[in-house]
Amino acid sequence: MATERIVHVFWHEGMLQHDAGHGVFDSGMDPGFLDVLDKHPENGDRLKNMVSILKRGPIAPHLLWHTGRPALLPELLTFHSPEYVDELIKADSEGGKMICAGTFLNPGSWEAALLAAGTSLSAMKHVLDGQGKIAYALVRPPGHHAQPAQADGYCFLNNAGLAVNLALTSGCSKVAVIDIDVHYGNGTAQGFYDSDSVLTISLHMNHGSWGPSHPQNGSVDELGEGKGFGFNLNIPLPNGTGDRGYEYAMDELVVPAVHKFNPDLIVMVIGQDSSAFDPNGRQCLTMEGYMGVGRTIRKLADDHCNGRLLIVQEGGYHLTYSAYCLHATLEGVLNLPHPLLPDPIAYYPEDEAFAIKVIDSIKKFQTSSVHFLEDN
Numbered sequence: 001m002a003t004e005r006i007v008h009v010f011w012h013e014g015m016l017q018h019d020a021g022h023g024v025f026d027s028g029m030d031p032g033f034l035d036v037l038d039k040h041p042e043n044g045d046r047l048k049n050m051v052s053i054l055k056r057g058p059i060a061p062h063l064l065w066h067t068g069r070p071a072l073l074p075e076l077l078t079f080h081s082p083e084y085v086d087e088l089i090k091a092d093s094e095g096g097k098m099i100c101a102g103t104f105l106n107p108g109s110w111e112a113a114l115l116a117a118g119t120s121l122s123a124m125k126h127v128l129d130g131q132g133k134i135a136y137a138l139v140r141p142p143g144h145h146a147q148p149a150q151a152d153g154y155c156f157l158n159n160a161g162l163a164v165n166l167a168l169t170s171g172c173s174k175v176a177v178i179d180i181d182v183h184y185g186n187g188t189a190q191g192f193y194d195s196d197s198v199l200t201i202s203l204h205m206n207h208g209s210w211g212p213s214h215p216q217n218g219s220v221d222e223l224g225e226g227k228g229f230g231f232n233l234n235i236p237l238p239n240g241t242g243d244r245g246y247e248y249a250m251d252e253l254v255v256p257a258v259h260k261f262n263p264d265l266i267v268m269v270i271g272q273d274s275s276a277f278d279p280n281g282r283q284c285l286t287m288e289g290y291m292g293v294g295r296t297i298r299k300l301a302d303d304h305c306n307g308r309l310l311i312v313q314e315g316g317y318h319l320t321y322s323a324y325c326l327h328a329t330l331e332g333v334l335n336l337p338h339p340l341l342p343d344p345i346a347y348y349p350e351d352e353a354f355a356i357k358v359i360d361s362i363k364k365f366q367t368s369s370v371h372f373l374e375d376n
Contacts, residue, residue, distance in 0.1 A: 004307060005062055005334050008132040010123040011051060012068035012115045015140050016044040017108030020154070025279075026102040040104070041280060041317040042154040047140050049323040050313070054138075057327055058340040066126070068119025068139070070111070071162070075121060078165040079158050079191055084149040088113075088156060099151040100213035113141055113156040120159035121166055124310050127265070128170045133307040134298075134333060137163070142314040144185040144269055145214065152187060152213040160269050160312040161191040164198055167265050173197060176263035176300075178254060180246075180293055181271025181314040182281030183207060184218030184234065188269070194228040199261045201254055203246065205274075205281055206236035220365050230370035233257055238358050239282035242350030243289030246274075249359050250296045253366065258300050260372050265308045266301045268294075268333075272316030272325040276347040280317050284350055287328035287343045294332025309333070321345055 020040035023029045030037060039045070054063055076085050091097050092110035099105050105113075116139035123135035137159060144160055145153030164175050177192075179185035179202040192198035208217045216222060224232040235249055258266070272290070274283040285293075301309040311333065316322035327341055367373050 004133060006064055006132065006134070007062060007330055007334065008064050008066060008123070008126055008135040009054060009138055010066045010068045010119045010126070010135060011138045012119055014115045015112045015119075016047065018044070018112035018141050019106055019108060020104045021106065026154070028098060028104060042141060042315070044140070045319055046316060046322055047138065049319055050138060050326050053323040053327050054330070059327055059330055062334055064132070066122070068115055068122055070114035071118035071121060071157070075162060076117065076157060078169075079148060079161045081149040088151070099156070101211055103151050103154050103156070103213070105156065109141065109156070115139075116141055116143065116159050117157040117162055120163045120312055124163035124166050127308050127310055128167060134309045134311070136311040136313070136330070138313050140313070142271075143187070143312070144179060144181060144314050145183070145187045147187040147190045150213055153183060155187060158187045158191060160267055161188050163310055163312065164192070164267055168197060172264040174199070174261060174263045175265050175267060176258050176261055177201065177267045177269060178258070178297055179203065179269035180274060181269060182273040182278065182283050183271070183315065184216060185269055186214060186216040186218065189222070189232045190216065192228065193224050193232060194226040196227045196231050199231050199233070199257065199263065201233045201235065201257060203235045203237060203249055203254070205283055206238060220362050223369065230372055233366060233370070235359070235362055237283065238355055240284045240350060241355040242284040242352055243286055243292065244350065244352040245355030245359070246285060246289050247292055248352065248356055250293060252359055252363050255296065255300065257373060258304065262304055265305050265310070266297065268297050268309060268311045269314055270311055270326070270329055271314035272318070272322035275316070275318060275321050275325050277318045277321045277345060278316065280315065284348060285325070286347050287325055287339070287341070290325045291328040291332035291339060294329040295335055298333045298335050
């Protein structure tokens with residue numbers, strides 16, 4: 001089998017130790033009048049299904065599995081401040097606490113977070129060392145909301161951000177991060193907000209700020225600062241954008257920006273919470289849409305990076321459909337000619353007309369505001 005039809009998957013079952021508890025959705029609250037409380041949406045079952053569909057589904061022959069490892073303290077400090085890391089270590093030593101709204105560090109959580117970070121670094125090193133073109137860090141707890149000095153949105157350590165810094169110190173001069181999680185990858189953006197070596201692109205639901213831990217709005221005018229101005233591109237999409245809207249956004253905004261930036265390596269940050277049935281998102285992507293996004297990003301990696309691509313897992317909270325959409329994403333990344341799995345769930349009809357108007361307005365703003373996107 002040709003190497004370009006292989007994805008190297010990095011995983012460690014110790015990441016299942018993280019248990020964010022029960023409550024009303026992600027609040028941890030028990031109001032006292034419900035007999036059955038939700039598991040926190042970021043729970044181990046979601047990754048158990050992702051692991052099992054990849055190991056036993058039809059994509060299995062295209063995957064090679066590798067065991068992850070915990071990150072070391074000096075590695076964490078390449079993205080996070082010493083004071084913030086000390087805060088997390090102290091919280092763990094004291095038996096855990098709610099770090100910020102919805103984000104619970106409980107016994108076992110810190111070990112899982114270290115494994116998620118280290119596993120992402122191992123996957124990146126695998127690509128950098130030329131041992132494989134495409135690696136996938138199947139990790140939890142997620143990371144893209146974790147800022148250099150602030151936890152946020154179920155995230156403690158920024159797995160993708162740590163991996164990007166490893167690439168930058170290992171010979172890569174430019175890295176593009178394309179984040180398709182339904183929420184703004186604010187932590188990754190914040191970590192590279194003043195850098196012109198990292199192009200961060202986030203396609204997300206137009207949710208705005210959700211409190212002190214997430215002060216960023218994810219709006220189009222958050223473009224970076226200093227020499228990084230223009231290298232943070234936000235694409236806030238209207239609810240229900242759907243497959244065709246995402247395809248249009250990729251073609252009109254993401255692909256041209258990556259072509260002009262011309263990165264040495266691409267990091268694809270994936271979350272299946274953009275799907276049609278996710279309890280945490282409203283974007284209505286189906287398996288077909290995820291496969292299309294995967295195929296587009298694979299082509300960008302082939303065109304600019306000699307095929308080098310790191311994929312880092314983030315959200316996705318529908319236990320069944322998230323696993324199916326992950327399978328479809330990797331089918332697209334592998335550039336398989338036909339879907340291997342049919343979509344098991346009927347989905348709502350979509351109307352992309354409004355989304356296209358929004359995307360056209362974002363394009364007009366970006367091309368008039370960002371120097372490197374201007375026509376030569």
